Amino acid sequence: MDDTPQEITSLVGREVYSNNGVFVGEVEDLRLNVDGEAVTGLALGSLNTELFAGEANGARGVIVPYRWVRAVGDVILINDVVERVRDPDDEEEEIIA
Template identity: 30%
Template sequence: MIRVKKVSEVIGKSAYTSDGDYFGKVDDVTLGENRISGWKISIGSNFASLFGGAKGVIIPHQFVRAIGDILIINKNSLPSKASDVPESFEEESLSE
């Protein structure tokens, strides 16, 4: 059975890749046309170098595989090195 979550319940949750690596923490959501378009995530230290030292990124909603006690991001949608970062990832300067 599908359980509906309120967006406010997801803010503050940890985000992991589909391989189980800690990615960061959900800070906010971006909306477009009454739909979730992306998730603002503060990046953990192990992924910061992939995004040029950015403190956070916006992960497009289609890259999210599951939302429950944690948010799971498809590992294959993430760049494997800094030069592979697509323009669809918006770098954010999130305050800590």
């Protein structure tokens, strides 16, 4: 992974895939910790409707924790979310109404 600093706005519009190649969604916005100057989450839209069929019904998108990100390049790779969506930990995922 390239550690060269990037403009955070360059993440917007990138497609997000799980590490096993399943399309998850597209980055629409970022959740930031302004004091810590860090990205804490990715707000995804254009969701894979099969992946989020029951969980995000009628929602505009989801926010996934940035700690799930494994690689950032032409696309963003995150931990496999299928299991997490089906059996989420406490605050792992947020549905945006």
